[in-house]
Every structure is written in structure tokens, then in C-alpha cells.
């Protein structure tokens with residue numbers, strides 16, 4: 001397998017195995033993407049597959065400043081302009097559906113929205129707000145069983161909205177300590193109902209949500225992102241992580257792909273192999289790849305596709321640069337989440353003579 005070989009991913013024919021990893025860029029004023037987003041993604045349309053920034057399936061799913069949603073007609077219309085532009089440029093794009101759960105600040109949420117989570121366990125660390133700078137995150141409200149059902153249905157509805165907006169599919173954000181992982185993890189899930197407790201209870205919400213999304217738009221349009229052993233967003237290590245993910249992966253066999261965020265933490269490699277074995281379908285690996293490491297991972301048979309995050313920020317033509325072995329530009333972290341064009345759509349492609 002070669003990074004630049006084509007790959008058939010369900011209904012999609014990808015021209016190469018380079019995936020653009022989902023990245024929140026905080027340019028969506030009023031939770032609606034603007035013209036800059038069309039330009040940003042179109043510049044990156046040579047990726048085999050683009051996975052969008054995290055998009056909230058419901059107002060409760062928002063929590064960061066200036067992030068988009070897919071629950072209103074205005075958002076669907078605005079994303080339709082983004083996907084039309086990407087398709088016109090020859091690309092393919094999935095919507096990453098991201099419900100942040102407890103990783104939220106009310107000042108970043110619309111009126112009436114609530115920061116909710118499986119249990120009342122606050123996250124350490126602070127959250128940027130445009131009005132008051134970094135603020136501690138409040139302890140989330142515990143989800144009632146009606147809230148759990150509503151969140152699951154919100155993912156299904158947002159999946160339908162994503163298709164209506166012209167996305168080629170959706171990726172459920174089950175990684176990085178957000179709502180879905182908050183259900184998987186015993187530190188954040190202290191529930192005593194059917195959605196907590198043992199492994200079967202803790203994986204239930206994710207399995208049901210995956211099925212609801214697959215029922216809504218077809219399992220061949222739904223992927224999921226997972227990050228076992230990753231402690232980002234105050235998710236401490238736990239003994240049952242391997243058993244949890246092995247059991248979960250067996251519940252996800254109706255989906256299009258599993259996207260794994262790598263970790264240097266103990267046990268990750270073994271758990272990633274167990275997920276791959278139990279899932280049985282295409283796997284995307286992400287985290288710290290360059291061209292050589294990506295080729296080596298494909299050659300070992302670790303994954304079918306490799307996702308690149310930060311390299312895509314500063315290199316809109318990343319696929320071409322990897323193909324040529326050309327030097328990569330370095331992204332500026334100061335503009336990762338700032339509003340406006342700077343650091344978003346102004347990184348140039350290689351000059352024609354260099355290419």
C-alpha cells in the first residue's frame with residue numbers, strides 16, 4: 001500500500017490515502033461557517049478525504065468560542081456552500097459531529113443551551129471565552145434519561161442535516177474527552193442506570209448513537225473517531241480501557257471506518273490492534289505523522305488511511321508536498337483559533353517552479 005494509491009472507502013473513491021484530520025478553527029461567527037471556511041477547505045481539496053472541524057449536533061453540544069453547528073437551516077445552507085466549493089474543486093468532505101459535553105463554557109453557548117454530561121464531574125483546566133479570556137469550566141449538569149435519548153437523536157438528526165448540506169458522510173467524535181468518550185470513561189461516567197457501570201453500560205450510549213446515525217444516513221456514510229489511552233481533557237488512565245474499547249469496536253461493525261488518535265501512553269498499541277481486529281473494517285491512524293512514518297504504517301498494514309492535522313494547517317497542498325518530498329511549512333499556533341483570515345487561508349501552496 002502506498003500513500004498515493006487510490007482507495008475505495010465505502011461509496012467513495014479516494015484518489016490517495018492522505019486524510020485531513022478534523023480541526024476546530026474557531027472562525028464560525030454566530031455558530032455558522034462563512035465564506036472563509038469555503039476557501040480554507042477548497043484550498044485543501046486534494047486530500048483523499050477532508051474531515052471537517054468539530055460541528056455541534058445541537059446547541060448543548062457547543063462549548064468553545066466560534067464553533068459551528070448543524071442543527072439550524074441557516075447552518076445547513078452555509079455548509080452547503082462549503083461542500084459545493086470542495087466538490088467543485090474535486091474533493092470529498094465528511095462532517096465531524098462533536099458534542100463537547102463537559103468541555104464547555106456557558107459564555108460560548110447560545111441562550112438556553114446547557115453544559116451536560118453523563119455525571120457531575122467537572123474538567124480541570126480553563127476554556128477560552130472572547131468576553132473574559134480563559135475561564136474555569138463549570139461542573140456539568142447530569143443528563144437525565146430524556147437528555148440521553150435527545151442527545152442520541154441529535155446526532156441522528158445532524159447526520160441527516162450533514163447529508164442535506166452536501167457532506168459525503170459524518171464522523172462521530174468519540175475521541176479527546178468529549179461527550180461520547182465521557183460516557184466510555186469511568187472517571188466521567190458514574191451513572192448507575194443502563195448507561196453506566198460496567199463495560200456494557202459505559203459503551204451503550206456510543207453504540208446506540210452510532211446505530212442511530214447509521215440508521216439515519218446509512219452505515220457506509222458514518223465513521224467514528226476514538227482515542228483510547230489519550231488523557232487529553234482531563235481523562236485519567238484506567239484499568240479497563242482495553243476491555244472497554246475491544247467491546248465497543250465489536251458494536252461498530254456497521255460503520256464505514258474507525259479513526260484512531262495515536263498515543264504514546266502504555267497499552268495504546270495493543271488496544272489499537274484489538275480495535276482493528278474486532279472492527280474488521282478500514283482504519284485511519286492519526287497523530288504525529290510525516291510522509292515517511294505514514295508510508296511505514298501503511299506498509300506494516302497498521303491502517304488503510306493516514307490522517308494529518310497540523311501539517312494541513314500550513315500546507316494546503318500537503319498531498320503534493322508529500323509526493324515530492326518537498327519541505328513542509330510550519331503552522332503558527334497563535335492563529336490556530338483566532339478569528340479571521342490570518343493563519344487560516346493565507347498559507348501559500350508551493351510556487352509553481354518549486355512544484
Ligand SMILES: Cc1cc2nc3c(=O)[nH]c(=O)nc-3n(C[C@H](O)[C@H](O)[C@H](O)COP(=O)(O)O)c2cc1C
Pocket residue numbers: 021022023024025053054096098173175176225261286287288289307308309310311336337
Ligand atoms: C488547531 C487544532 C484543532 C483541532 N480540533 C480538533 C477537532 O475539532 N476534532 C478532533 O477530533 N480533533 C481535533 N484536533 C486534533 C487533530 O485532529 C489531530 O488529532 C492532532 O492534531 C494530531 O495530529 P497531527 O500530529 O497530524 O497534528 C485539533 C488539532 C489542532 C492542532
